[in-house]
Amino acid sequence: MPRFKPYDYKQTVMLPVDFEQQILPGTFEYSLHYLVDNELDLSIFNSKFNNDEAGRPAYDPAILLKIVLLAYSRGVTSSRKIEALCRENVIFMALSADSRPHFTTIADFISGSAEQIADLFHQVLMVCDALGLIGHEMFAVDGCKMPSNACKEWSGTHDDLKKKAKKIDRAVRFLLNKHREEDKKGPPDPTMRQREEKQKETLTKASRKIKKFLTENKKRQGRRGKEVKSNITDNDSAKMKTSHGVLQGYTGVAAVDAEHQVVVHAEAFGTGQEHGLLEPMLEGIRKAFNGNYHNCGDEILSEAKILADSGFHSGQTLEHLEAEGIDGYIADPGFRSRDPRFKTASRHKPQDSGASKIHPKKRFSVSDFQVDLANKTCVCPAGNPLWLKCAKAKIGERLFMQFMGYQADCDRCAKRSQCLRDIRQKGARQVNVLLETLSSPKIGIIERMKQKIDSVFGRHIYGQRLGIVEPVFGNLRETLGLRRFSLRGRTKVDGQWKLMTMLHNIGKIHRYGWTL
Numbered sequence: 224m225p226r227f228k229p230y231d232y233k234q235t236v237m238l239p240v241d242f243e244q245q246i247l248p249g250t251f252e253y254s255l256h257y258l259v260d261n262e263l264d265l266s267i268f269n270s271k272f273n274n275d276e277a278g279r280p281a282y283d284p285a286i287l288l289k290i291v292l293l294a295y296s297r298g299v300t301s302s303r304k305i306e307a308l309c310r311e312n313v314i315f316m317a318l319s320a321d322s323r324p325h326f327t328t329i330a331d332f333i334s335g336s337a338e339q340i341a342d343l344f345h346q347v348l349m350v351c352d353a354l355g356l357i358g359h360e361m362f363a364v365d366g367c368k369m370p371s372n373a374c375k376e377w378s379g380t381h382d383d384l385k386k387k388a389k390k391i392d393r394a395v396r397f398l399l400n401k402h403r404e405e406d407k408k409g410p411p412d413p414t415m416r417q418r419e420e421k422q423k424e425t426l427t428k429a430s431r432k433i434k435k436f437l438t439e440n441k442k443r444q445g446r447r448g449k450e451v452k453s454n455i456t457d458n459d460s461a462k463m464k465t466s467h468g469v470l471q472g473y474t475g476v477a478a479v480d481a482e483h484q485v486v487v488h489a490e491a492f493g494t495g496q497e498h499g500l501l502e503p504m505l506e507g508i509r510k511a512f513n514g515n516y517h518n519c520g521d522e523i524l525s526e527a528k529i530l531a532d533s534g535f536h537s538g539q540t541l542e543h544l545e546a547e548g549i550d551g552y553i554a555d556p557g558f559r560s561r562d563p564r565f566k567t568a569s570r571h572k573p574q575d576s577g578a579s580k581i582h583p584k585k586r587f588s589v590s591d592f593q594v595d596l597a598n599k600t601c602v603c604p605a606g607n608p609l610w611l612k613c614a615k616a617k618i619g620e621r622l623f624m625q626f627m628g629y630q631a632d633c634d635r636c637a638k639r640s641q642c643l644r645d646i647r648q649k650g651a652r653q654v655n656v657l658l659e660t661l662s663s664p665k666i667g668i669i670e671r672m673k674q675k676i677d678s679v680f681g682r683h684i685y686g687q688r689l690g691i692v693e694p695v696f697g698n699l700r701e702t703l704g705l706r707r708f709s710l711r712g713r714t715k716v717d718g719q720w721k722l723m724t725m726l727h728n729i730g731k732i733h734r735y736g737w738t739l
């Protein structure tokens with residue numbers, strides 16, 4: 224028979240905890256504690272309080288900031304979980320001096336301090352610069368699309384939403400009529416009736432919510448003045464396509480310095496399209512370095528190289544770079560196809576298992592269609608006529624005449640597999656016939672950027688983009704666990720994005736800046 228050490232749960236142990244001894248030098252929490260207490264000016268929060276003569280004393284923003292940043296650094300973004308950590312985890316107890324703020328206080332602090340967080344981001348950036356972590360020579364800009372606290376099912380143009388409300392009203396009317404009919408026949412099934420009553424109530428509420436939204440909000444306009452989809456839960460967010468499907472959220476854009484991957488400017492935008500976002504990002508860098516830092520002043524952009532991927536490529540952006548005298552390296556969508564180093568890249572891509580996609584070279588091209596531009600007609604290789612979709616469609620800097628196959632013809636066509644990009648495609652074939660290339664100054668700018676990117680020096684410079692900016696997103700997503708924004712509204716989401724990127728910068732200070 225083995226013998227074990229005796230134990231007894233009915234006993235009391237007094238454990239003395241010295242909070243200062245819990246925050247050990249060399250740890251992230253020590254750097255954070257030191258930074259907040261010695262380097263940051265938290266008087267920016269004073270305007271939020273009005274209790275100097277009456278009312279309860281508030282929690283010190285230093286305490287809230289420390290525990291929020293420490294929790295975020297461990298991938299905890301829920302206010303309830305942060306509150307629990309302050310009760311149960313000795314490091315959090317020590318950092319918060321055992322003050323145990325309620326989760327609503329923590330949530331209000333995060334969501335209601337966007338302006339102050341922007342200021343703190345700037346102060347942390349100043350510390351990074353003073354420690355020599357910023358090289359000022361090269362900045363890479365990139366964005367990452369993330370879902371926010373918004374529902375994509377509640378998005379659409381105003382017409383879509385009107386249709387949705389009508390559909391819901393029809394469903395409510397259907398239930399009402401059904402109940403009337405059932406009542407005539409005798410007492411209904413109480414369980415079923417209760418369930419349907421609840422369903423009716425939910426639908427009525429939803430319809431009311433849509434109608435209220437439509438009366439209170441104007442149509443959202445895109446950059447080109449066209450209406451874009453609104454969203455009832457968060458109208459600042461956008462429905463966007465990503466490689467992992469469609470999501471409703473924001474694009475968090477970061478400008479990263481090449482020296483130590485410090486984020487010099489971060490901003491969240493309620494759009495999925497990145498072209499047009501480089502200008503505000505450059506303005507943000509300029510403001511951040513506007514005379515505050517040694518040797519920089521206003522010249523920061525004219526002396527640095529700016530790298531961005533093809534998402535940011537547009538004639539307007541390139542014009543802006545030229546006008547401002549900025550040395551930009553912005554790739555165009557086709558730059559890899561011109562780069563001999565990517566010649567064998569397709570070998571390393573996963574092969575499509577099904578034979579659904581056909582080789583682009585085998586697909587019917589425009590030359591296989593009989594086009595009569597004078598009479599605006601087009602006949603496909605199967606002998607079927609196509610209808611004129613648009614006589615002059617402007618795509619980029621080129622004008623096209625667009626024809627479209629009839630759905631019924633394409634559905635039963637024997638040459639479908641040679642004609643459509645994907646045989647699973649539901650729509651009919653579209654053919655764009657080039658009419659003319661517009662002689663625009665933008666063409667010259669685009670060509671010049673192509674030549675710059677394709678040069679040996681350009682490829683060497685642009686090749687550094689991936690190593691500068693992508694590790695930052697990797698750290699934010701994988702280490703800090705930022706998979707989605709938990710707030711609504713661009714201001715609040717922007718605050719959360721700045722908070723996370725500021726945390727990334729504090730990590731840089733902890734690792735490379737101080738020897739505490």
Ligand code: SF4
Pocket residue numbers: 603604605606607628629632633634636637638639642643651652
């Ligand atoms: S898929 Fe449509 S457009 Fe193409 S050949 Fe067949 S009918 Fe013509």
